[in-house]
Amino acid sequence: MAAWSGVVLESPVPDGHRNEVWAARxxxxxxxxxxxxxxxxxxxxxxxxxxxxDRAGFLVPVPVRTSDGQLSQEEQTAAQANTALVxxxxxxxxxxxxxxxxxxxxxxxxxxxxxxQLNAAVQQVVQANNVQLILSPGATxxxxxxxxxxxxxxxxxNANVTTVSTAxxxxxxxxQSTVQLFQQVQDIRRAIAQQQAAAAAQxxxxxxxxxxxx
Numbered sequence: 001m002a003a004w005s006g007v008v009l010e011s012p013v014p015d016g017h018r019n020e021v022w023a024a025r026x027x028x029x030x031x032x033x034x035x036x037x038x039x040x041x042x043x044x045x046x047x048x049x050x051x052x053x054d055r056a057g058f059l060v061p062v063p064v065r066t067s068d069g070q071l072s073q074e075e076q077t078a079a080q081a082n083t084a085l086v087x088x089x090x091x092x093x094x095x096x097x098x099x100x101x102x103x104x105x106x107x108x109x110x111x112x113x114x115x116x117q118l119n120a121a122v123q124q125v126v127q128a129n130n131v132q133l134i135l136s137p138g139a140t141x142x143x144x145x146x147x148x149x150x151x152x153x154x155x156x157x158n159a160n161v162t163t164v165s166t167a168x169x170x171x172x173x174x175x176q177s178t179v180q181l182f183q184q185v186q187d188i189r190r191a192i193a194q195q196q197a198a199a200a201a202q203x204x205x206x207x208x209x210x211x212x213x214x
Contacts, residue, residue, distance in 0.1 A: 007033065008026075009024050013032070019034050019037060021033070026064065032061070047063050050063055051063065105174070109166065109172065113161065114161050117161045118153075118157060120160060121157040125156055129149070
């Protein structure tokens, strides 16, 4: 009864068939208190049906909501359990975020170190091959004799950047362009992983079912 503030039991109502019923008093006047033997789901359905009939104009005993606005003690208990579950999930998500954040920041820092050497690698390849213009494949409609420089640039970049540090300096903040580049790298890695998983699934032999001969 603690869920209904101000409700006081007065006396039991005799001759109840299925439920225990008490005459009671609330701040809004006299009322009846019923202890139902229905399941939580069945009781919830009954209470919602009664409220629906009341809104439709039928004369029915209107249930009194708890101090928290619930229809029954079971609903209030379920709401409290749901709140506790949500809080527990939020706590776990916070812990995961706390662990992942330094790892993500270290990854962005590593990407920035590589990105800072990209222009130098491009210039070295351009000078070595006497290149006057570099275009993205998506920026051209037709090229008679294209020269692919991606592998050369990657080789030069790998030579220039043999290692990167994952020890993020105190107070370091990444540039927005670096964060976007890191996200692009992550998207590419996920796409490659999905392609590899799909290829591996296709290479698996189909399962066969033995058939008993006659």
